[in-house]
Amino acid sequence: MSSNEFGRVDAENNVFVIDAGVERQVGQYPNVSPEEALGYFVRKFEDLEAQLRILEQRIASGVTDAKSLKTAHDHIASELVEPKAVGNLQNLRDRLAKLAPTIDQAAEKLKAEREGAIAEAMAKKEEIAAKAEQIVSNLQSINWKKSAQEMTDLFTAWQELQKNGPKVAKNLTDPIWKRFSQARAKFETGRRQYFASLDSKFKEAKSAKSKLVEQAEALVQKGGDASNEYRKLQDAWKAAPKAGKVEDALWARFRAAGDAIFSDKKAKDAELAVSQKENLQAKLALLTEAEKIDVKDLAKAKSALSDIQARWVKIGHVPRDQVKTIEERLRKVEKSISEAQADEWRRSDPAAKARSNSLVTQLEAVIAELQAELAKAPAAKKKDLQAQIDARKAWLEAAQKAVD
Numbered sequence: 001m002s003s004n005e006f007g008r009v010d011a012e013n014n015v016f017v018i019d020a021g022v023e024r025q026v027g028q029y030p031n032v033s034p035e036e037a038l039g040y041f042v043r044k045f046e047d048l049e050a051q052l053r054i055l056e057q058r059i060a061s062g063v064t065d066a067k068s069l070k071t072a073h074d075h076i077a078s079e080l081v082e083p084k085a086v087g088n089l090q091n092l093r094d095r096l097a098k099l100a101p102t103i104d105q106a107a108e109k110l111k112a113e114r115e116g117a118i119a120e121a122m123a124k125k126e127e128i129a130a131k132a133e134q135i136v137s138n139l140q141s142i143n144w145k146k147s148a149q150e151m152t153d154l155f156t157a158w159q160e161l162q163k164n165g166p167k168v169a170k171n172l173t174d175p176i177w178k179r180f181s182q183a184r185a186k187f188e189t190g191r192r193q194y195f196a197s198l199d200s201k202f203k204e205a206k207s208a209k210s211k212l213v214e215q216a217e218a219l220v221q222k223g224g225d226a227s228n229e230y231r232k233l234q235d236a237w238k239a240a241p242k243a244g245k246v247e248d249a250l251w252a253r254f255r256a257a258g259d260a261i262f263s264d265k266k267a268k269d270a271e272l273a274v275s276q277k278e279n280l281q282a283k284l285a286l287l288t289e290a291e292k293i294d295v296k297d298l299a300k301a302k303s304a305l306s307d308i309q310a311r312w313v314k315i316g317h318v319p320r321d322q323v324k325t326i327e328e329r330l331r332k333v334e335k336s337i338s339e340a341q342a343d344e345w346r347r348s349d350p351a352a353k354a355r356s357n358s359l360v361t362q363l364e365a366v367i368a369e370l371q372a373e374l375a376k377a378p379a380a381k382k383k384d385l386q387a388q389i390d391a392r393k394a395w396l397e398a399a400q401k402a403v404d
Helices: 034-060 066-079 089-135 144-164 170-197 201-239 244-291 298-315 320-347 351-376 379-403
Strands: 002-004 007-009 014-019 022-028
Touching (some): 007 034, 014 089, 022 034, 034 066, 066 089, 089 144, 089 170, 144 170, 244 298, 244 320, 298 320, 298 379, 351 379
Antiparallel strands (some): 002 007, 007 014, 014 022
8 A cells, every 4th residue: 555645545556635634536546556556646636736837937927818817727726626636735726726816907907908998999989980070061161182081091090990909899889880981971972962063065075085185195105006096096086075175285285196106107117118128138138149059069058048048037027029029039949959858868868867857857947936936926027927937838848758
């Protein structure tokens, strides 16, 4: 048998505790030594004492979270009613009882702070409602723009209180909200009536044409690329009614924007025409060079053609009426080399396949480059690029057949 001043173990390993001068059984731990049986329930006591010590330390360190302190206190109190543990249980109860006043004080402080915060929030809401009522007290002499911003600011302040302020009982805050809501509704009704009274065809026309002028002037920075957008604005201008005294001034601004856009378009068109003529001369020079290629040395001929094709793509567009002519001349050169290549392939195999693959690769690269340019090109230039792509695809098809 084993024992200490607070409990004992009998011959059947029943464990007893002396609690408030009365012995009661707390459990049985069979098949172990009496010391182990008693030690098990002593550790239960130590666990309770550890919980209490943590609570004491929290209070001593200044923790004022009354809710969590009260929860911990009540939990330990319930555990100490008739705990299955061996130790000085009454001491734990006495220590716990000493903490109750401190916890109650924290709860009272928290309650006071919460009530103070609620009172402050209610005062702020009352102030918001009163300001809104003051704004709508004389709608005849109101500054609508300034007051609209004030109303918006008041509503934002109310939302901030709702979101970040203390939770206030609905029956307390609803009457104030009703006053504020009614003031806002009165303000919105008055504002709509005021601006409705200002409506007239003249003002509508002035507003519409002012917007057209602003849109036209905004297009100027796009230059000639905005010509189609400006024409749509011209149609809208013609459909709008006259704007009275400001009509001429608005039209002068609108026309000036159009003049700037079309002037830039004219300059770009002229520049493009010059550029395309220069490109034509450069491609004609390449054609002269290509037509001089000697197919007897097939390796040099292919290399020269590949170099010419690469430079051809980089040169850019030519006048539309010249595209077919120069492309046909280049295709003739390509065809002559293709035929020579085919003859060479027939004479030398399997080396022919390797050389054909090289040409196929070159052509595929050129086609890919042209297709990438086609995807970005404006509609006016797509036809020219597509013709170049079709020519090289025909050449590629011939090369691939030779490989097969």
